[in-house]
Amino acid sequence: MEGTEHFIMGDVACAEAAIASGCRFFAGYPITPATEIAERMAKRLPQVGGVYIQMEDEMASMAAVLGASWGGLKSMTATSGPGFSLMMENIGLGIVMEVPCVVVNVQRAGPSTGLPTLCAQGDMMQARWGSHGHYEIIALSASSPQELFDVTIKAFNLSEKYRLPVLIMTDEVVGHMAEKVIIPPSNRIEIYPRRITKLPPEEYLPYLPDEDMVAPMVGIGEGYHIHSTGLTHDKKGYPVISAPVQKEMIDRLVCKIRNNVDDIVEYQEIETADAEIIIVAYGISVRPAQKALELAREKGIKCGMLKLTTIWPFAEKKIIELASQVKGFVVPEINYGQISLEVERCSAGHAKTILVKHAGGAIFNPDEILEAVEKL
Amino acid sequence: MKKQGDEELNGMPGRHPLSSLLREDRMPHIWCPGCDIGTVFSSCLTAIHESKIDYNNFAMVSGIGCTGRAAGYIKLDSFHTTHGRAIPFATGLKIAKPRMKIIVFSGDGDLFTIGGNHFIHAARRNIDLTVICVNNFTYGMTGGQVASTTPFNSKTSTTPQGNFEKPFNLPYMAAAAGAVYVSRWTTLHVRRLTGSIVEAFNKKGFSFIEVVSSCPTSFGRRNKLGSPLDIIQHFHKISVIQNGIHPKDANLDISKEIVVGKFVDTEAPTFFDLLEKIYPPEM
Numbered sequence: 058m059e060g061t062e063h064f065i066m067g068d069v070a071c072a073e074a075a076i077a078s079g080c081r082f083f084a085g086y087p088i089t090p091a092t093e094i095a096e097r098m099a100k101r102l103p104q105v106g107g108v109y110i111q112m113e114d115e116m117a118s119m120a121a122v123l124g125a126s127w128g129g130l131k132s133m134t135a136t137s138g139p140g141f142s143l144m145m146e147n148i149g150l151g152i153v154m155e156v157p158c159v160v161v162n163v164q165r166a167g168p169s170t171g172l173p174t175l176c177a178q179g180d181m182m183q184a185r186w187g188s189h190g191h192y193e194i195i196a197l198s199a200s201s202p203q204e205l206f207d208v209t210i211k212a213f214n215l216s217e218k219y220r221l222p223v224l225i226m227t228d229e230v231v232g233h234m235a236e237k238v239i240i241p242p243s244n245r246i247e248i249y250p251r252r253i254t255k256l257p258p259e260e261y262l263p264y265l266p267d268e269d270m271v272a273p274m275v276g277i278g279e280g281y282h283i284h285s286t287g288l289t290h291d292k293k294g295y296p297v298i299s300a301p302v303q304k305e306m307i308d309r310l311v312c313k314i315r316n317n318v319d320d321i322v323e324y325q326e327i328e329t330a331d332a333e334i335i336i337v338a339y340g341i342s343v344r345p346a347q348k349a350l351e352l353a354r355e356k357g358i359k360c361g362m363l364k365l366t367t368i369w370p371f372a373e374k375k376i377i378e379l380a381s382q383v384k385g386f387v388v389p390e391i392n393y394g395q396i397s398l399e400v401e402r403c404s405a406g407h408a409k410t411i412l413v414k415h416a417g418g419a420i421f422n423p424d425e426i427l428e429a430v431e432k433l
Numbered sequence: 434m435k436k437q438g439d440e441e442l443n444g445m446p447g448r449h450p451l452s453s454l455l456r457e458d459r460m461p462h463i464w465c466p467g468c469d470i471g472t473v474f475s476s477c478l479t480a481i482h483e484s485k486i487d488y489n490n491f492a493m494v495s496g497i498g499c500t501g502r503a504a505g506y507i508k509l510d511s512f513h514t515t516h517g518r519a520i521p522f523a524t525g526l527k528i529a530k531p532r533m534k535i536i537v538f539s540g541d542g543d544l545f546t547i548g549g550n551h552f553i554h555a556a557r558r559n560i561d562l563t564v565i566c567v568n569n570f571t572y573g574m575t576g577g578q579v580a581s582t583t584p585f586n587s588k589t590s591t592t593p594q595g596n597f598e599k600p601f602n603l604p605y606m607a608a609a610a611g612a613v614y615v616s617r618w619t620t621l622h623v624r625r626l627t628g629s630i631v632e633a634f635n636k637k638g639f640s641f642i643e644v645v646s647s648c649p650t651s652f653g654r655r656n657k658l659g660s661p662l663d664i665i666q667h668f669h670k671i672s673v674i675q676n677g678i679h680p681k682d683a684n685l686d687i688s689k690e691i692v693v694g695k696f697v698d699t700e701a702p703t704f705f706d707l708l709e710k711i712y713p714p715e716m
Contacts, residue, residue: 082525110528113551117520120514120515121528123525124523124526125526129529147518278489278530279489281510284504284505287514295458
């Protein structure tokens with residue numbers, strides 16, 4: 058597939074990017090509209106020496122992904138809302154054990170079974186806070202099959218670099234639309250390899266971090282005899298039930314992301330230089346927003362767009378910077394206000410934030426976004 | 434032939450005979466005085482030693498609960514996962530490390546109540562795991578609540594007048610789901626249990642060992658089973674070895690009869706055998 062152009066749906070592009078990233082294990086459970094990722098992985102993994110396994114549910118899928126990743130295989134799963142809810146338990150385990158892996162959520166409308174075949178962006182805050190306890194997460198989004206390909210590569214790299222499950226928050230429309238996707242030759246795809254310690258077993262501590270606050274891993278079965286637990290643990294990986302050790306662990310889990318936001322956060326500015334009104338959009342909503350921007354410009358409104366690729370950690374610095382320049386932000390999202398709350402928080406006192414909401418089941422008409430731009 | 438750790442078995446005063454398999458820096462452990470989990474854990478360590486397999490080829494995965502803490506005490510690559518999910522975690526690990534022996538060491542509540550679905554599917558797949566279940570009939574860690582293994586009419590903190598549900602027969606379930614090796618012992622049968630664990634390590638496919646155990650602190654106390662020694666003597670009195678019987682007939686009635694033995698020891702293509710048949714590696 059490498060070095061060629063394809064006309065494929067987003068879900069397939071995502072699977073191909075996983076293969077190109079070196080993913081060799083997929084555990085999943087069928088769910089609309091993410092099933093095509095599993096189907097593609099089931100076909101492709103055996104061709105490259107990998108294993109696809111269909112588990113009995115999404116809790117098992119996520120657990121198997123963590124086990125396989127500890128075993129040294131780049132691992133992934135894909136799901137939609139109901140399955141994402143079930144995965145939350147072991148996403149938390151992945152955060153605390155610090156296991157590199159990728160979880161794709163092809164969002165459909167909820168709550169509960171909702172609209173299985175129709176799109177939404179209702180799980181953005183669940184991505185941020187869905188597992189219990191306080192932690193930092195990395196979540197990415199994409200507005201086209203090509204972008205979904207590109208962010209999937211990025212997701213695998215970030216997961217290895219920062220040792221955590223990285224979430225790809227796409228949606229039914231991006232997952233199911235077919236467009237041109239360029240798959241670069243393999244030598245043009247940058248791969249971040251697993252961080253493996255150079256220390257011998259007697260000197261190695263599983264959770265002793267490097268300077269960037271991330272600890273290197275080891276190969277299982279190589280005599281390091283590591284212990285990893287979902288309990289609060291010290292640098293040895295041993296459980297310690299105490300407030301000081303909890304603080305030390307949470308400080309590091311949070312800071313390894315917060316201290317590296319400039320490396321993690323990616324966005325694109327479109328006509329923001331002279332903009333008085335900026336649309337902040339992500340995922341499929343970027344596309345009607347782009348049209349709304351063009352219509353606004355035709356009407357002489359100085360409109361721009363901030364297109365978010367990284368959702369979490371949030372592009373705080375950029376919003377704060379833009380807030381001093383613009384009258385306001387317009388945030389179209391297929392939910393009743395999630396990312397708009399973040400924009401509002403970061404722009405408070407400097408610029409207005411207007412949410413353009415949608416309950417799900419369809420994408421925005423550009424006019425709905427334009428109307429909000431004109432109102433500001 | 435000299436085995437790993439033999440020098441320690443030959444006696445170093447003040448140290449555990451299997452100290453090379455123990456995270457001694459984590460002692461003392463959390464298990465209550467009189468608890469049987471340590472007996473099963475020791476049997477497992479002895480079996481690892483007796484198997485003559487390189488220690489580095491073993492990994493242990495546990496879930497949550499008193500028994501789930503075992504993974505934190507064994508000096509091997511070891512993982513203490515989420516409640517009920519030790520088996521699917523181990524499934525992923527085994528697929529990534531097919532040559533390693535993966536031991537799942539956990540309790541009845543973890544493996545069969547919250548994790549029952551994962552158990553039957555792993556047995557159906559016949560994936561090469563050794564699952565050791567310490568069945569103490571209750572949720573010990575949380576103070577002794579009813580489980581899917583609690584005997585009918587037994588008292589627990591959430592069945593104060595007696596359990597009104599019927600328990601699972603674990604070997605029957607394991608066999609029905611496809612396990613190729615199934616045995617049950619009590620914590621009295623240490624030698625047989627250890628031998629059974631060694632057999633399970635050498636078995637290709639999904640093997641399951643139930644160990645009927647006591648929890649004197651909560652289950653035993655609420656059901657007036659007496660001291661830890663009384664319970665072991667009771668196991669001695671009522672257990673009957675019946676190797677080879679159909680597991681549906683392997684009665685487990687803690688007041689009358691505990692049928693123990695090896696019930697299933699058969700051959701069947703494993704997960705990897707069948708995977709390679711459909712997807713030959715040279716593909």
